[in-house]
Amino acid sequence: MSDTVLPADRARIAYGVALRETADRCYDLLAQAGDRTGSLRERADAVRRMRAETALAWQRWVLTELLEDTSYEEIAAVIPGMAAETLRAQFADVVALWSTPDPEASGVDTEHRIGTANDGDPHGTAATLEGWLARHRDATSAPATALITGHAR
Numbered sequence: 001m002s003d004t005v006l007p008a009d010r011a012r013i014a015y016g017v018a019l020r021e022t023a024d025r026c027y028d029l030l031a032q033a034g035d036r037t038g039s040l041r042e043r044a045d046a047v048r049r050m051r052a053e054t055a056l057a058w059q060r061w062v063l064t065e066l067l068e069d070t071s072y073e074e075i076a077a078v079i080p081g082m083a084a085e086t087l088r089a090q091f092a093d094v095v096a097l098w099s100t101p102d103p104e105a106s107g108v109d110t111e112h113r114i115g116t117a118n119d120g121d122p123h124g125t126a127a128t129l130e131g132w133l134a135r136h137r138d139a140t141s142a143p144a145t146a147l148i149t150g151h152a153r
Contacts, residue, residue: 005122007099008067009148013122015064016129016147018057023136025050062087066095123148 029050032038065075072084072091119125126147 005148008064010119010122011060011064011067011098013119013125013129013147015057015060017125018053018060020129020132022050022053022057025053062091063094063098066091067098
C-alpha cells in the first residue's frame, strides 16, 4: 500500500466529502419535512443550502473526472447543453491547482482543508468517509470502491 495520494485521489475524496454533506443535508430536510414551526424563509434557506451542497458535489465530480484524464469533450458529451469550452473555462484553473496540491498551504487551517486539494490527512478523511458509508449502506447497495488508488477496501 502506497502513502502517495494522487491529485485524482484527493479530488475523489473531496467528491466523497461533498456527497456526504449533501446526503446529511437531505436527511435533515427529510426529518424536518413535516415541521412547519420555522418560517418560510428558514425552510427555503435549508433547501438552498442543500442545493449548494449538490452543486459542489457536481463540481467535484467534474474535477475528479478531469484529473482521471477524462477529456472536457467526453464530459461535455454526457451533460445536456454543456460545451467543452464552457467546462474548460470553468475548470482549467481548478485542475491546475489540484494537480499540484500544497498540504502546507498557508492561511488555511487544518479543519477547512478536509476534503480539499490541501487536505492534511487524506487517508484519515477517506477512512472517515468509508466509516460513514458503512453506517448508511443497506444489503442492496452496490459494493463500495476504494477512494485512494491502490488501497484495498
